[in-house]
Amino acid sequence: MRELFHEIGSSLRQNKLRTALTGFAVSWGIFLLITLLGAGNGLMNSFMGNMNQYVSQSITVEGWRTSKPYAGYKENRRIHLDTKDLSYTQGKDWEGRIRGVITATTGTSLTLTLGSRTVDGWMEGKMPQHLEQEKLQMAAGRYINQGDMDGCRKVMVLSLAQAKELNPDEPEAIIGAWVSAGKIAFRVIGIYHTDEQSWRRSCPIPYTTYKAIYDPSDKIESITFTVEGPRTLEEHQAFEKEYGDAIRRRHSIAPDDQRGIWIDNGYTQNLQMSNASRILQIAMWILGLLTLVSGIVGVSNIMLITVKERTHEFGIRKAIGAKPADVLKLIIAESVSITALFGYVGMLLGMVACEILDKTVGQKGVNIGFEEIKMLVNPSVGVDVAIEATVLLVLAGTLAGIIPAWKAARVKPIEALRAE
Amino acid sequence: MALIELNDINKTYNNGQPLHVLKGINLQIERGEFVSIMGASGSGKSTLLNILGILDNYDTGTYHLDGKLIKDLNEKQAADYRNRMIGFIFQNFNLIGFKTAVENVELPLYYQGVPRKKRHELAMEYLDKMGLSPWAHHFPSEMSGGQKQRVAIARALITRPQIILADEPTGALDSKTSVEVMQLLKQLNKEDGITIIVVTHEGGVANETNKIIHIKDGIIGKIEENTRHEAWQGSAMK
Ligand SMILES: Nc1ncnc2c1ncn2[C@@H]1O[C@H](COP(=O)(O)OP(=O)(O)O)[C@@H](O)[C@H]1O
Ligand SMILES: [Mg+2]
Numbered sequence: 001m002r003e004l005f006h007e008i009g010s011s012l013r014q015n016k017l018r019t020a021l022t023g024f025a026v027s028w029g030i031f032l033l034i035t036l037l038g039a040g041n042g043l044m045n046s047f048m049g050n051m052n053q054y055v056s057q058s059i060t061v062e063g064w065r066t067s068k069p070y071a072g073y074k075e076n077r078r079i080h081l082d083t084k085d086l087s088y089t090q091g092k093d094w095e096g097r098i099r100g101v102i103t104a105t106t107g108t109s110l111t112l113t114l115g116s117r118t119v120d121g122w123m124e125g126k127m128p129q130h131l132e133q134e135k136l137q138m139a140a141g142r143y144i145n146q147g148d149m150d151g152c153r154k155v156m157v158l159s160l161a162q163a164k165e166l167n168p169d170e171p172e173a174i175i176g177a178w179v180s181a182g183k184i185a186f187r188v189i190g191i192y193h194t195d196e197q198s199w200r201r202s203c204p205i206p207y208t209t210y211k212a213i214y215d216p217s218d219k220i221e222s223i224t225f226t227v228e229g230p231r232t233l234e235e236h237q238a239f240e241k242e243y244g245d246a247i248r249r250r251h252s253i254a255p256d257d258q259r260g261i262w263i264d265n266g267y268t269q270n271l272q273m274s275n276a277s278r279i280l281q282i283a284m285w286i287l288g289l290l291t292l293v294s295g296i297v298g299v300s301n302i303m304l305i306t307v308k309e310r311t312h313e314f315g316i317r318k319a320i321g322a323k324p325a326d327v328l329k330l331i332i333a334e335s336v337s338i339t340a341l342f343g344y345v346g347m348l349l350g351m352v353a354c355e356i357l358d359k360t361v362g363q364k365g366v367n368i369g370f371e372e373i374k375m376l377v378n379p380s381v382g383v384d385v386a387i388e389a390t391v392l393l394v395l396a397g398t399l400a401g402i403i404p405a406w407k408a409a410r411v412k413p414i415e416a417l418r419a420e
Numbered sequence: 421m422a423l424i425e426l427n428d429i430n431k432t433y434n435n436g437q438p439l440h441v442l443k444g445i446n447l448q449i450e451r452g453e454f455v456s457i458m459g460a461s462g463s464g465k466s467t468l469l470n471i472l473g474i475l476d477n478y479d480t481g482t483y484h485l486d487g488k489l490i491k492d493l494n495e496k497q498a499a500d501y502r503n504r505m506i507g508f509i510f511q512n513f514n515l516i517g518f519k520t521a522v523e524n525v526e527l528p529l530y531y532q533g534v535p536r537k538k539r540h541e542l543a544m545e546y547l548d549k550m551g552l553s554p555w556a557h558h559f560p561s562e563m564s565g566g567q568k569q570r571v572a573i574a575r576a577l578i579t580r581p582q583i584i585l586a587d588e589p590t591g592a593l594d595s596k597t598s599v600e601v602m603q604l605l606k607q608l609n610k611e612d613g614i615t616i617i618v619v620t621h622e623g624g625v626a627n628e629t630n631k632i633i634h635i636k637d638g639i640i641g642k643i644e645e646n647t648r649h650e651a652w653q654g655s656a657m658k
Binding site: 003 | 470476498502504508514516518519523528530531536575
């Protein structure tokens with residue numbers, strides 16, 4: 001092995017310009033590949049991260065407005081879900097398929113007051129399960145619990161932004177304080193996180209409290225539940241249709257009216273999202289591989305020229321005892337060395353480029369209306385990709401060397417000696 | 421059986437116009453002989469020598485080397501024979517330009533799998549024999565023709581071959597150096613008993629050998645025993 005490296009070393013040193021050119025081609029290819037994959041990963045991390053904030057593994061159904069006349073009703077009829085829909089969903093028809101059914105009320109816009117300070121709020125009746133369902137992070141205190149529900153307690157959860165407005169010096173100290181909302185005062189029990197840029201107005205109070213104070217009717221805003229059974233996208237879509245049809249029947253909505261009720265299906269969204277990200281990833285790899293292939297073709301070409309130039313030398317080697325396999329080995333090892341060595345350089349540079357991307361573009365946010373998101377999150381390639389790329393490089397080098405090596409090994413010694 | 425036995429060897433080149441170059445060569449060369457093959461340019465000397473060196477193949481006839489029939493060998497076997505049995509000396513030296521003298525001399529041992537250190541020691545020893553120790557780490561481009569040919573001879577000798585095949589070994593050298601190279605070959609034959617075959621078109625060179633085989637138009641002509649060795653001072657060959 002060491003002998004071979006020595007052989008390669010002297011022949012690479014001998015042909016400095018050629019080595020440099022080949023090396024540059026390879027480094028550039030790998031650099032592009034790594035940067036591309038890194039940026040792609042960053043894009044995807046950001047995409048997945050941003051989406052995960054909003055998409056949970058559950059289905060939420062809300063009433064909307066019909067778009068077609070049906071069963072004697074005119075179009076544009078407002079649909080309200082009610083507590084009967086709730087018990088239907090919890091009932092035996094869906095036993096074993098639907099779990100964890102929760103409901104929320106419609107909201108009311110109110111001004112919250114603490115001493116001389118005020119802030120806007122959107123009061124909603126929520127259940128303890130909404131904490132997880134909406135992926136809220138508590139900054140301080142706690143969320144609504146079953147005790148609040150059972151006792152119809154006048155308690156309220158605020159967003160961090162609201163807490164800061166009401167008590168700028170020490171937002172957490174607001175816990176335990178009584179905040180007035182209209183004529184009624186609520187005790188603050190917790191604060192949920194809002195990141196620096198985002199502004200959330202929602203201030204949840206117990207579902208039962210809301211119903212008792214603001215809306216004694218049997219109307220509800222939404223029904224949320226998890227589903228058991230369906231796995232694939234098709235199965236989830238079929239389930240959504242089956243459940244939607246049942247609710248549409250209950251409210252005399254045309255079966256093909258998509259607007260009567262609105263179904264937010266977290267399962268299908270998640271599946272479609274991972275499909276989309278898979279496609280993005282595949283596209284990145286294809287682009288990357290194409291650049292790599294062009295690198296291979298480049299190396300192969302240069303190796304072909306080299307082999308032609310060195311035919312006489314191979315003739316000498318053969319005359320003094322080099323077997324075809326020795327010549328084959330020499331060329332392939334040379335090709336692999338060039339690709340691996342310069343490929344590594346390209347890979348390191350690519351990783352540096354990813355770091356730079358992270359420090360620049362990665363730190364910039366983009367405003368998407370209600371909050372700011374990062375374009376790239378952690379744009380880098382993992383160790384696994386680096387290892388894959390190394391294996392790929394060696395393979396590429398071998399591939400690039402094969403045709404030239406085969407040509408060199410095949411030429412008869414006397415013909416090689418005649419070549420100049 | 422002789423070391424080299426050729427029986428009715430025929431060779432035709434088929435590049436475009438077929439050219440029948442060797443027309444039935446019969447030849448025997450014994451172990452330890454120092455012979456020259458002499459003939460005009462284009463008479464087929466190099467073709468014959470290449471066949472002897474298993475660098476090229478022949479069409480019909482038989483070639484036995486050390487009792488073994490050399491016919492239709494694959495490249496691997498041929499390479500092995502060349503490596504172990506034969507040392508080559510070429511008119512244009514055929515050294516590898518990007519390797520130093522000692523690296524060039526080492527190369528045949530590399531293909532035998534001899535360890536690096538041993539290889540290097542042996543190569544230095546042979547270079548020393550050729551009086552080239554100080555030049556061991558020079559590249560061919562830094563050496564004179566005579567020095568290059570002596571490096572090539574060291575390379576041919578390092579595997580301790582039974583036969584040395586030299587195709588116009590003095591063709592690119594001045595008269596003085598030519599004499600020195602021929603003296604060297606003569607000495608190798610005498611002291612180490614190596615069989616040496618020299619191809620030349622110069623009478624003066626042929627005269628240094630013990631047997632002169634004349635070749636003309638692809639056929640062996642007369643074979644002269646040459647024991648007298650008229651004094652040759654290089655310039656006399658012209
Ligand atoms: N590879 C080849 N293809 C075709 N003709 C060749 C080839 N090599 C040599 N010849 C021809 O064969 C004849 C003998 O060549 P060669 O053996 O080199 O002669 P010498 O060494 O005696 O000068 C010459 O006419 C030469 O042109
Ligand atoms: Mg010739």
